[in-house]
Each structure stands twice: as C-alpha cells, then as structure tokens.
Amino acid sequence: xxxxLIVDDSPTEMYKxxxxxxxxxxxxxxxxxxxDGVALARQEKPDAVLMDIVMPxxxxxxxxxxxxxxxxxxxIKVIMIxxxxxxxxRIWGTRQGAKxxxxxxxxxxxxxxxxxxxxxx
Numbered sequence: 001x002x003x004x005l006i007v008d009d010s011p012t013e014m015y016k017x018x019x020x021x022x023x024x025x026x027x028x029x030x031x032x033x034x035x036d037g038v039a040l041a042r043q044e045k046p047d048a049v050l051m052d053i054v055m056p057x058x059x060x061x062x063x064x065x066x067x068x069x070x071x072x073x074x075x076i077k078v079i080m081i082x083x084x085x086x087x088x089x090r091i092w093g094t095r096q097g098a099k100x101x102x103x104x105x106x107x108x109x110x111x112x113x114x115x116x117x118x119x120x121x
Contacts, residue, residue: 001025002047002119007037007063008081009055013104017050017081020108021115034058038066041073047119051098053082053089061096068097077118081106 004026006017018028029044031037034051035058041049049067053060060080067073080093085103093101099118102110 001027002115003027003029003044004115005029005031005037005041005044005046005049007031007034007049007055007060008052009033010052013052013081016105017111020111023108024112026115034060034063038063038073041067041076042070045073046076048077048079048115050081050115051078053080053084053093061092064093064096064098079114079118081111 004021006014006028008014009032014030021028029040029046031040033055051060051064060082064078067076067078078098079100079102080098081102081104083104090101100114102114
C-alpha cells in the first residue's frame, strides 16, 4: 500500500491515525511538527501527508506551502486534518496546495475514502 507521513503534535491523534492507516495496510511515517514533517518528506518522499494545522513553530499551512513549492516534494499529496473548521481555513489550505481537508475527529471510513481518492488523483 502507500507510505503516509502524519504530521501532528498530538500524541493521541498520531496514535489514532496510525492505527487506522496500518489497519488498511499503509506504512506510516511520523513527525511531531511542521519543520520535522517537511524534512522527513524531503528525505522519505511519502505518497501522502496527513497534516495538522495548529502546531508549534512551522504550522501546517506553512509546511504545506513549502512542500508544494519545492520541486522534489511538489508531487506529494497533502490532506489537512485539523480542528479548524471554518470555510476560510479550508480555502487557505487549498491555496497552500492541500488536496483535501478533513476536520477532527475524523472517522476511519472518511479518512480511508479521502486518502484513496487523493492517491488515485
């Protein structure tokens, strides 16, 4: 299956998302903040990134913009998964290059369906 990078500063969210992805056969990479997420994406070239927005230092919007600007990571699909559920946040996330936007708590069926759709292009 796919290699998925989770970028989230919440250990609880990291645990829940990892469990859902591994149950469906995906390989999971993890980063606890935006800067580490960008660095790991550059190094490992995952198929997709599940990106939180509210994190210390480099936030999810900034990290997504960096990934989409750089030629070596621009192909990586980013799905934002966040508690921010305002329409302006969704629009801003899309403008930074996110392929989809889910709000927490995300259920397993929605996550896997969205991930499959994004990976399929």
